[in-house]
Amino acid sequence: SQTIHQWPATLVQPVGSPLSLECTVEGTSNPNLYWYRQAAGRGLQLLFYSVGIGQISSEVPQNLSASRPQDRQFILSSKKLLLSDSGFYLCAWETVNTEAFFGQGTRLTVV
Amino acid sequence: QKEVEQNSGPLSVPEGAIASLNCTYSDRGSQSFFWYRQYSGKSPELIMFIYSNGDKEDGRFTAQLNKASQYVSLLIRDSQPSDSATYLCAASAGGTSYGKLTFGQGTILTVHP
Numbered sequence: 001s002q003t004i005h006q007w008p009a010t011l012v013q014p015v016g017s018p019l020s021l022e023c024t025v026e027g028t029s030n031p032n033l034y035w036y037r038q039a040a041g042r043g044l045q046l047l048f049y050s051v052g053i054g055q056i057s058s059e060v061p062q063n064l065s066a067s068r069p070q071d072r073q074f075i076l077s078s079k080k081l082l083l084s085d086s087g088f089y090l091c092a093w094e095t096v097n098t099e100a101f102f103g104q105g106t107r108l109t110v111v
Numbered sequence: 112q113k114e115v116e117q118n119s120g121p122l123s124v125p126e127g128a129i130a131s132l133n134c135t136y137s138d139r140g141s142q143s144f145f146w147y148r149q150y151s152g153k154s155p156e157l158i159m160f161i162y163s164n165g166d167k168e169d170g171r172f173t174a175q176l177n178k179a180s181q182y183v184s185l186l187i188r189d190s191q192p193s194d195s196a197t198y199l200c201a202a203s204a205g206g207t208s209y210g211k212l213t214f215g216q217g218t219i220l221t222v223h224p
Contacts, residue, residue, distance in 0.1 A: 043215050099157050
């Protein structure tokens with residue numbers, strides 16, 4: 001069966017520090033991968049998606065970047081965090097004609 | 112700009128009642144619609160999806176879609192306290208990709224004993 005791993009679960013980082021969040025998927029090949037963010041009291045916003053290795057599409061301009069170095073690995077990064085980067089970050093995957101499944105999320109607090 | 116609108120609530124219903132959650136969307140190109148449930152501090156989990164006009168039933172849940180009115184709803188029959196959560200409505204442009212979603216802000220549902 002397919003599983004998605006996302007870590008860390010929680011993270012507290014100072015303003016200006018770098019960020020790296022990782023997501024891996026098991027049990028499937030060539031998934032579409034997504035990074036979403038949920039700010040406090042708001043709905044999920046799509047940040048990035050990837051349909052293959054090295055293929056990244058950005059949905060909104062921001063202080064973040066994404067990379068997909070392997071088929072089932074998706075990384076979210078920042079060189080310098082802002083207070084506004086705080087939120088609940090969710091990785092999701094799907095394959096052709098399946099719904100999207102979410103990882104357990106990373107709660108990031110920038111202080 | 113593609114938008115999905117939900118009544119943020121909170122919606123409070125007694126145990127055993129029917130809870131009705133509503134959602135409207137602005138993009139007529141949206142093809143598929145999803146209802147996710149999110150417990151506090153947890154990630155969303157899919158309840159149902161619908162892409163054809165009409166009703167779709169799954170156990171205690173019924174999703175309704177009216178593309179002419181750009182309206183989606185979720186009915187929860189025999190509501191239980193365990194149904195208390197935030198319900199997220201999402202729209203997808205469809206095709207073969209259901210992960211590129213536009214979400215509403217969510218409706219908080221409380222089912223009280």
